[in-house]
Amino acid sequence: MTVRVSHHALRRTVTQIFEAAGFPPGDARRCADVLVAADLRGVESHGVSNMLKRYLGWLETGHLNPRPVVELLREKPATAAYDGDAGLGIAVLPDLMARAVEKAEQYGVGMIAVRNARHSGMLAYHSMLALEADMIGVCATSGGPRVVPTFGREARLGTNPLSVAVPTSTQRPFVFDAATSTVAFNKIANARRAGEPLGSGWCADQDGAPLMEPTSADAPIDHLMLPLGATPEGGSHKGYSLAAIVEVLASILPGGVFMGRLAGSFSGHFLAAIDPGAFTDPEEFRQEMSEFIDYLHSTPPAVGSDQVLVANDLEWETERSRRENGIPLHQEVVAWLDETCDQRNLPRLVRGPKGSGEGAVPRRAGR
Amino acid sequence: MTVRVSHHALRRTVTQIFEAAGFPPGDARRCADVLVAADLRGVESHGVSNMLKRYLGWLETGHLNPRPVVELLREKPATAAYDGDAGLGIAVLPDLMARAVEKAEQYGVGMIAVRNARHSGMLAYHSMLALEADMIGVCATSGGPRVVPTFGREARLGTNPLSVAVPTSTQRPFVFDAATSTVAFNKIANARRAGEPLGSGWCADQDGAPLMEPTSADAPIDHLMLPLGATPEGGSHKGYSLAAIVEVLASILPGGVFMGRLAGSFSGHFLAAIDPGAFTDPEEFRQEMSEFIDYLHSTPPAVGSDQVLVANDLEWETERSRRENGIPLHQEVVAWLDETCDQRNLPRLVRGPKGSGEGAVPRRAGR
Numbered sequence: 204m205t206v207r208v209s210h211h212a213l214r215r216t217v218t219q220i221f222e223a224a225g226f227p228p229g230d231a232r233r234c235a236d237v238l239v240a241a242d243l244r245g246v247e248s249h250g251v252s253n254m255l256k257r258y259l260g261w262l263e264t265g266h267l268n269p270r271p272v273v274e275l276l277r278e279k280p281a282t283a284a285y286d287g288d289a290g291l292g293i294a295v296l297p298d299l300m301a302r303a304v305e306k307a308e309q310y311g312v313g314m315i316a317v318r319n320a321r322h323s324g325m326l327a328y329h330s331m332l333a334l335e336a337d338m339i340g341v342c343a344t345s346g347g348p349r350v351v352p353t354f355g356r357e358a359r360l361g362t363n364p365l366s367v368a369v370p371t372s373t374q375r376p377f378v379f380d381a382a383t384s385t386v387a388f389n390k391i392a393n394a395r396r397a398g399e400p401l402g403s404g405w406c407a408d409q410d411g412a413p414l415m416e417p418t419s420a421d422a423p424i425d426h427l428m429l430p431l432g433a434t435p436e437g438g439s440h441k442g443y444s445l446a447a448i449v450e451v452l453a454s455i456l457p458g459g460v461f462m463g464r465l466a467g468s469f470s471g472h473f474l475a476a477i478d479p480g481a482f483t484d485p486e487e488f489r490q491e492m493s494e495f496i497d498y499l500h501s502t503p504p505a506v507g508s509d510q511v512l513v514a515n516d517l518e519w520e521t522e523r524s525r526r527e528n529g530i531p532l533h534q535e536v537v538a539w540l541d542e543t544c545d546q547r548n549l550p551r552l553v554r555g556p557k558g559s560g561e562g563a564v565p566r567r568a569g570r
Numbered sequence: 571m572t573v574r575v576s577h578h579a580l581r582r583t584v585t586q587i588f589e590a591a592g593f594p595p596g597d598a599r600r601c602a603d604v605l606v607a608a609d610l611r612g613v614e615s616h617g618v619s620n621m622l623k624r625y626l627g628w629l630e631t632g633h634l635n636p637r638p639v640v641e642l643l644r645e646k647p648a649t650a651a652y653d654g655d656a657g658l659g660i661a662v663l664p665d666l667m668a669r670a671v672e673k674a675e676q677y678g679v680g681m682i683a684v685r686n687a688r689h690s691g692m693l694a695y696h697s698m699l700a701l702e703a704d705m706i707g708v709c710a711t712s713g714g715p716r717v718v719p720t721f722g723r724e725a726r727l728g729t730n731p732l733s734v735a736v737p738t739s740t741q742r743p744f745v746f747d748a749a750t751s752t753v754a755f756n757k758i759a760n761a762r763r764a765g766e767p768l769g770s771g772w773c774a775d776q777d778g779a780p781l782m783e784p785t786s787a788d789a790p791i792d793h794l795m796l797p798l799g800a801t802p803e804g805g806s807h808k809g810y811s812l813a814a815i816v817e818v819l820a821s822i823l824p825g826g827v828f829m830g831r832l833a834g835s836f837s838g839h840f841l842a843a844i845d846p847g848a849f850t851d852p853e854e855f856r857q858e859m860s861e862f863i864d865y866l867h868s869t870p871p872a873v874g875s876d877q878v879l880v881a882n883d884l885e886w887e888t889e890r891s892r893r894e895n896g897i898p899l900h901q902e903v904v905a906w907l908d909e910t911c912d913q914r915n916l917p918r919l920v921r922g923p924k925g926s927g928e929g930a931v932p933r934r935a936g937r
Binding site: 277356412434441492 | 646647649650676679681706720721723734736744748753770777799800803804805807811812814817818823824828844849850851866869871874877880
């Protein structure tokens with residue numbers, strides 16, 4: 204059973220929960236916006252249902268700092284490195300992407316690496332911020348080891364995702380956001396929850412052998428996820444190396460350590476903004492991008508397939524629909540949100556696809 | 571039957587052939603160095619045997635300009651776009667990577683995109699140039715359509731490779747260089763030549779169905795190469811999207827067009843240099859990189875495997891061996907080189923692993 208709620212109402216409730224948890228109001232609003240943006244785009248793995256409870260748990264254990272003082276470690280005109288002071292990536296990264304965009308406006312490109320911050324949420328949120336300045340946005344994040352290197356039998360790298368957003372001449376940009384493993388971790392978690400088998404090439408067994416047939420999700424093999432490519436013959440050394448490159452940019456470049464040194468849910472982040480106008484006429488760039496996307500869409504479909512998609516097609520359509528018809532939340536999630544609000548003396552989530560988000564009142568003095 | 575020749579002797583002969591073909595002496599030496607570097611690293615697909623004849627053919631048809639005037643199109647402090655004037659990528663890119671490194675020295679990062687240039691040779695040659703300045707080097711190239719998008723049945727993207735080189739505290743850097751398709755095109759060409767089957771996940775059939783069993787190389791399916799991931803379940807939309815991102819950076823960003831608009835062997839190129847010293851202490855960065863590589867090497871190997879490798883392990887060892895013991899060339903290649911030298915009144919290639927490259931005389935006035 205699902206309940207449909209408006210993104211306005213959900214954003215208000217989540218903002219209030221973050222504020223009650225000690226986040227400054229600006230950060231609370233931003234964090235809520237990142238989570239709800241994921242739900243709007245159909246990326247539930249990084250939305251309210253899947254992440255908010257986890258974040259509150261990290262606050263309780265002290266793993267997460269709700270009021271980080273982000274420190275500039277080193278800076279050059281087009282680059283900067285920061286320490287995130289154990290702040291949540293979804294709170295810390297948007298301001299830093301704005302900084303990368305400022306640098307790109309002046310120098311053509313801006314590049315920022317952040318150590319010692321926590322979960323980044325949906326990476327596409329951050330890469331897409333660059334689109335507002337008609338720039339290409341890049342975001343990559345390294346996480347704790349879940350992925351086994353080619354020819355290995357122990358996890359050594361995170362699913363280390365990468366997102367790239369590129370502006371077009373239409374409203375709909377190109378937006379890629381994906382793990383460098385065969386699948387994102389949540390696909391495995393979801394299969395386990397649903398009692399469904401794991402897909403071909405998602406995991407290795409305890410001996411390191413790639414599981415190339417659908418496999419029961421019961422075995423404790425989620426710590427042996429396979430890199431994109433799955434097998435040596437299929438090019439898994441490429442997915443493995445891409446994960447290592449993300450580790451370099453997001454973990455080591457900002458003066459941090461590779462994630463294998465840390466236990467738990469640590470993250471390093473990498474952001475870049477590239478101004479197409481520094482390279483060519485920006486309108487011609489966006490026009491060519493749109494025609495490139497049309498050209499990909501026009502690929503004759505494989506027998507049995509309807510059409511060739513381009514990165515962001517599905518998420519864009521989902522967002523259009525959910526802005527109109529509301530975000531579906533499982534009733535257990537709504538019950539948990541109600542309970543969380545009750546405990547904190549907050550108004551409950553307004554139901555219905557047209558629920559208003561107005562009336563949200565900052566509960567603390569502004570940041 | 572193979573003949574072993576020293577890299578010095580091979581470099582000399584190839585330099586002379588490029589000069590005789592009309593390249594300025596500096597460019598001829600650089601082009602020879604790029605081809606021989608590929609042979610030293612065991613990347614024969616991009617070495618003398620496989621590429622030189624093709625380049626000479628392009629010169630004859632006018633597809634390639636031996637004396638390009640590379641034009642700066644647009645510049646910001648940390649970025650630049652160039653038109654390659656139909657010059658060969660292996661001649662044009664090294665100077666532009668030097669420019670990217672200069673920009674990175676001053677601004678932290680340097681990024682350069684080049685339209686209207688030809689084949690880049692082994693991408694790792696260019697990314698590795700940044701290592702000489704203790705920087706991270708990036709190189710990506712877009713080429714003519716060979717790869718079919720997920721759910722499609724016609725090629726729309728090149729194998730669009732990416733290379734990233736990262737300095738370490740030891741002599742041996744991390745060097746990734748790979749196509750965003752399951753395999754590089756030459757693996758398919760080699761299988762056909764040897765009458766061996768194509769591997770699982772390398773190609774789709776004419777209906778767009780991924781061929782997931784070893785398949786005869788006779789069918790005309792080399793124009794339906796699969797993106798990394800091979801199948802939708804295996805994450806082929808990721809390889810497909812990575813190829814599209816390379817197309818954006820290497821083709822569209824420098825004010826060019828996507829490769830699907832062009833017929834033949836055109837290329838766009840993208841270069842970046844990132845200075846770790848702009849982000850953190852550069853020695854600490856290189857030290858952490860080395861320990862990261864040790865950590866990856868220390869992964870317990872899968873049952874039946876000897877060890878976990880890191881990008882550049884094999885190429886580095888091959889280069890050490892070939893510098894000592896010579897580069898093995900098929901005798902047909904040596905015969906072709908002899909014929910090519912005879913036609914141009916050049917001294918023939920000196921045989922033997924210790925053959926000297928000294929005595930190479932520039933045949934034309936300097937560039």
